[in-house]
Amino acid sequence: MTSTAPDTTGIPPAVAPAQRRILRVLVASQVLSGAGLAAGITVGALLAQDMLGSTGLAGLPSALFTAGSALAAVAVGRISQARGRRPGLAAGYLTGAIGSAGVITAAATDNAVLLFLALFVYGAGTATNLQARYAGADLAPSDRRGRAVSTVLVATTLGGVAGPNLAAPTGDLADGLGIPSLAGPFLLSGAAYALAALVLALWLRPDPLLLARTLAAEVQPTGGTATTPAPDGGVVLGALVMILTQLVMVAIMTMTPIHMHDHGHGTAASGLVIAIHVAAMYLPSPLTGWLIDRCGRLRVAAASGVTLLAAGLLAAMSPAGSVALLALSLALLGLGWNLGLVSGTAIITDTVPLANRARTQGLVDVSIAVAGAAGGLASGIVVGAASYPVLALTGGILALAVLPAIAVTAHRS
Incomplete structure (x- = not known):
């Protein structure tokens, strides 16, 4: 433990x-x-x-x-x-x-x-x-x-x-x-x-x-405020990282049990996959925090995009009958979310002055909640119009949108 x-x-x-x-x-x-x-x-x-x-x-x-x-x-x-x-x-x-x-x-x-x-x-x-x-x-x-x-x-x-x-x-x-x-x-x-x-x-x-x-x-x-200097656009970058990771995570997670049910898996199998996913969302937090403090916020934020891409690719390519591969893809999905949430939180906290920190953080979390709702709503539409593999692949590719934003921020700093 x-x-x-x-x-x-x-x-x-x-x-x-x-x-x-x-x-x-x-x-x-x-x-x-x-x-x-x-x-x-x-x-x-x-x-x-x-x-x-x-x-x-x-x-x-x-x-x-x-x-x-x-x-x-x-x-x-x-x-x-x-x-x-x-x-x-x-x-x-x-x-x-x-x-x-x-x-x-x-x-x-x-x-x-x-x-x-x-x-x-x-x-x-x-x-x-x-x-x-x-x-x-x-x-x-x-x-x-x-x-x-x-x-x-x-x-x-x-x-x-x-x-x-x-x-x-x-x-x-x-x-x-x-x-x-x-x-x-x-x-x-x-x-x-x-x-x-x-x-x-x-x-x-x-x-x-x-x-x-x-x-x-x-x-x-x-x-003045004794906050840590942060790159220009830090609030936008921190929010973007958390919004994208939330949207991608919710979209793929929401449709995975339905995908499994449609291919003959029972609730016990889908429950196991979701339990592994939830564990991967939170349990790596101490390691993620250490990496952020040791390697930097931007590197870990970039790693979240890459990890979510790997999760999307694996979910898209996994045979519908393979519970083990779907569980692994959902574990990567949870890990990518964790990397994005913790690094994005650190970026926001570094950037926002104490004078309006809590209010700004609340507004950012509204955006995260809306992104989650959008991901859940869009996931059913995409699967209905195309398929679960298309949803997973699209989500993974979308997560890579954090990389150019990180590159611009790193260049400015």
Whole structure:
């Protein structure tokens, strides 16, 4: 198991104790929120299908999660900008808990309209889980920023693995309470999000963003910011890297289980492939963070494009009957996403001044959410009009668009 112990080597002595505490609190909240996120998503589509009696709108929960996530990313970013990370992240998770309670109420009363509204609100938990990575980087020096981001990200894996495995026990609990069993995982989601909000509200002290501003003001009292110099267009480059990796990853991932089902594979086989994919999305984070700090942001961002191309090529060329090759291609897909997300996050954090950092990060995450929605929507259209191999190959080639942008940025710097 990869360690999630905070690594604060190289941080100024006065800041290191605060950064260690902040990372510990963030890790705890991410484990909780990861369980809440995974548990709800596991059964969202099934619950909608069961309540509506049709598969036609079973994909709507995913779209609602994404839409709610996009709106929440803006809100969390603005609250964090005005008041600090602690109230911003805590409010986001509390909103996710309220959404979970709404889903349970909708299931108990068989109210489809309330279900869709609640799923939209529930998406706030997804946005907050992703935005927490920025809090880990606020106090980290430039040469440790990648590792700080990766520490927060990898913690999500622990809860993400536990959440789906608790679907059956929470379903039994829901039955005992007279609630539809498919709403059971949302009992876990609500409790996990509420606990994550409580952990942050009570123990995320000092607030990393507010402390970073204070330290910057002490270093440059005339109003400048002590951020690391970054290449021109760093915000655009960081956003582009994360947007492309999200779009390509979601598009190929979404259609892989359907591709496998159409060629005779059962849910156990597709579940295994997706589990390997999710593990590859988060578990390599510590190594990715180390590579970013050691080799540079731009090199790792370029590696994400190349890795996604390899994933697309392998998925396109894999025989439909080969679970092993599809699993390998989805593992590469997850790894490419991880390389892009962590490197893009570091580029954004390097570039944006503290004065408007949280607001800009929130807007970037909106773009990432929209890219994910677009990837999911386009994937079905491409496969319907052509085939899964065409989708995989197109996604891999599209990921290479990061390379010219990186080359231009490297030349300017």
